Amino acid sequence: MRKLALRSLALPALLSGFLCLAQTPTAPRSAAVTPAFRPNDPLNAVAYEHFYNLEYPRAVENFQQIVQRHSDDPFAVNHLLTAVLMRELYRMGAMNSGEYANDSFVGNVHRPADPKAKEQIQNLVERAEELEDARLKTNPKDIDALYARGVTRANLSLYTALVERAWFSALRNAVGARRDHERVLELDPHYTDAKLVVGTHLYVLGSLPWSVKVAVAMVGLSGSKDKGIQYLRDVANSNGESSVDAKIVLALFLRREHSYQESLQIIRGLAAAYPRNLLFALEEGNLLRAEGHNTDAAAVYRKVFDAGKQGRYPSLHYELAALSLGDLLRSQKDYGGAATAYLDVQTVKDADPEYKQRAALSAGQMYDGLSNRTFAIKEYQSVIAVDPKSPQADVARKCLENPCPDH
Numbered sequence: 243m244r245k246l247a248l249r250s251l252a253l254p255a256l257l258s259g260f261l262c263l264a265q266t267p268t269a270p271r272s273a274a275v276t277p278a279f280r281p282n283d284p285l286n287a288v289a290y291e292h293f294y295n296l297e298y299p300r301a302v303e304n305f306q307q308i309v310q311r312h313s314d315d316p317f318a319v320n321h322l323l324t325a326v327l328m329r330e331l332y333r334m335g336a337m338n339s340g341e342y343a344n345d346s347f348v349g350n351v352h353r354p355a356d357p358k359a360k361e362q363i364q365n366l367v368e369r370a371e372e373l374e375d376a377r378l379k380t381n382p383k384d385i386d387a388l389y390a391r392g393v394t395r396a397n398l399s400l401y402t403a404l405v406e407r408a409w410f411s412a413l414r415n416a417v418g419a420r421r422d423h424e425r426v427l428e429l430d431p432h433y434t435d436a437k438l439v440v441g442t443h444l445y446v447l448g449s450l451p452w453s454v455k456v457a458v459a460m461v462g463l464s465g466s467k468d469k470g471i472q473y474l475r476d477v478a479n480s481n482g483e484s485s486v487d488a489k490i491v492l493a494l495f496l497r498r499e500h501s502y503q504e505s506l507q508i509i510r511g512l513a514a515a516y517p518r519n520l521l522f523a524l525e526e527g528n529l530l531r532a533e534g535h536n537t538d539a540a541a542v543y544r545k546v547f548d549a550g551k552q553g554r555y556p557s558l559h560y561e562l563a564a565l566s567l568g569d570l571l572r573s574q575k576d577y578g579g580a581a582t583a584y585l586d587v588q589t590v591k592d593a594d595p596e597y598k599q600r601a602a603l604s605a606g607q608m609y610d611g612l613s614n615r616t617f618a619i620k621e622y623q624s625v626i627a628v629d630p631k632s633p634q635a636d637v638a639r640k641c642l643e644n645p646c647p648d649h
Contacts, residue, residue, distance in 0.1 A: 246284070279483050280317040280386075283308050289321070294559055295487070295518040298329035311352050316373040316390035317483075323366040323397050330359040335596060336404050337521060353596070355405045363401055370394040385429050392422030392439055416443065417463065434477055435484040441473025445495055471495060493525075502533040520546070520558040522565065526528035531570055547586065561590040561597050568604055570647060581608035588624075599634040606638065611647040618645065 259447070279286035289304035305322035313320040331337055334353045377387035399415035402408040420443040423436035447465025449522055477488035489508050496505035506529050513522040528540035543563045552558025568583035586594055587601035606621030618641070625638035640646070 249570055252318070254530045259266060263431055277343050278481060281308070281315045281559055282539075283311060283318075287319070289325075290486075292530045293325055293328075294516045295528055296332065296520060297518070298332065302329060302593045316370050316377075316387065316394070319366060319370040319373065320390060320393045320397065323363065323370060323394070325333075326359065326376060327397055327401055328367065330363070331400075331404060334405075335360075335594065352434060360405065363405075367394060367398050367401070380407060383429055388422050388429075388432065389426045389436055390535075392419040392426070392436070395419040395422065396439055420442075420463075434447050434480040434498075435482040438471040438477045439483040441470045441488075442491055443470070443474060445470025449498075467499075497529060497532065502529050508551055518555060518558075520550070520560055520562070521553045523549070524563060527563070527566060536570060536574065538574060540567055543570065545568065550590070559590075559594045559597060561593045561601075564590075565597055565601050565604075568608075570599065572604065572608065577608040577611040577648065579607045581612070586640065595628050596632075596634075599628045603634050603638055603641075606641060607646050610645040612643070 263358045269555045273337035274300075274547060279290065285304050285308050289301050289308065292298075292304060293301035302322065302325045305318070305325050309315075309318045309322050326338075334355060334511055334612065345611070351559075370390065370562040374387050374391040375409050376472060377384045378391070383386075395415045396419040399412045399419060402415060407463045418437045426433050426436040427440065442454040442462070444466050447463060448467035448470055450465065471492065474488045474492040477484050479485070489512065493508040493512075496502075496508070506526065509525045511517065511520060511524060516522060523546045526548065527539045530536075530542060531539035543566050546563035547567070549555065549559060550558075550563065554560075564583050564586035568587075571577075571580035571583055584601040586606035587597055600623045602621045606625070609615070609618035610620065622638040625632075
């Protein structure tokens, strides 16, 4: 069962659209296709513009104003909850899509969460649930309240998975979110937004090994990758509140299915719609690399890094583009080019300390591969200087004792 819980955590990790989302990629953005956010407040469009461009502080500020004007609306509270949660996940370094393309993310340890952010998230979850439960107590068939509760549970599942690392609790909330939205679809089959949670769950469970599927079926759950993807396409092609979120989940699932061209089409549309979103821009390079187009991927990483130097991504860690380029060149045994890319990370003001360590360690290994021990030692020493207690520092100490050429 633990393996089931861990694998199923791909669900909550995807539900909140951790890369942020945008319009249908085949059409330019326009007021005519703006999603119908609830409550009906004009500030929602502004808030989500900031949110989808990873400008979380401004998005949170806008959503707080909306909550003040609509204090009894669970949709308003859920929007603020999502923005606060995604802001914290980005700060923690938990939004690299490469980790979610497989199951490796369950073992990754990111920076610890801010206690104040955790408290705020927990308070918002409680506030949303109080509003939802009060409405459902009056009317158990209140479709909007059921849908809102499912969204709250999905957010709580994401929080317990990636912040608290509480896998079984996350799984329970993920299943609860699915149950709520399945009930919504029973009451109103045209409530397309509800297909996001259900479709994601269907795909994830449909991706499990046969033996695990049997165990899941015994507790009343089923899965189907094809049906899940179709549900996501339905939401993505709608003009509902979840249409933007469905696109990023769909792009990620298509990546897992090696449908790189369709995923690329979606990601390029997102990047064009939200040009200040660093993660969308990087994902194009990641997808090109996954498809084997290494030269094109390298060009994308260089373009993103140059744009970052020119101020395109303020307050975002665009040095990740140089790190990604270094990893790509390293895989091609271009140790000199990889070392240069890794060193570019150190030129970025206020670069993420973890990225700096990873880049310096990798640069040292590249220099060892080039038999340049003097430069290698310098890089290993810089790794330790950033954080002597980190796992990267432990590796660097070993490389100081004996050369660590890339293999």
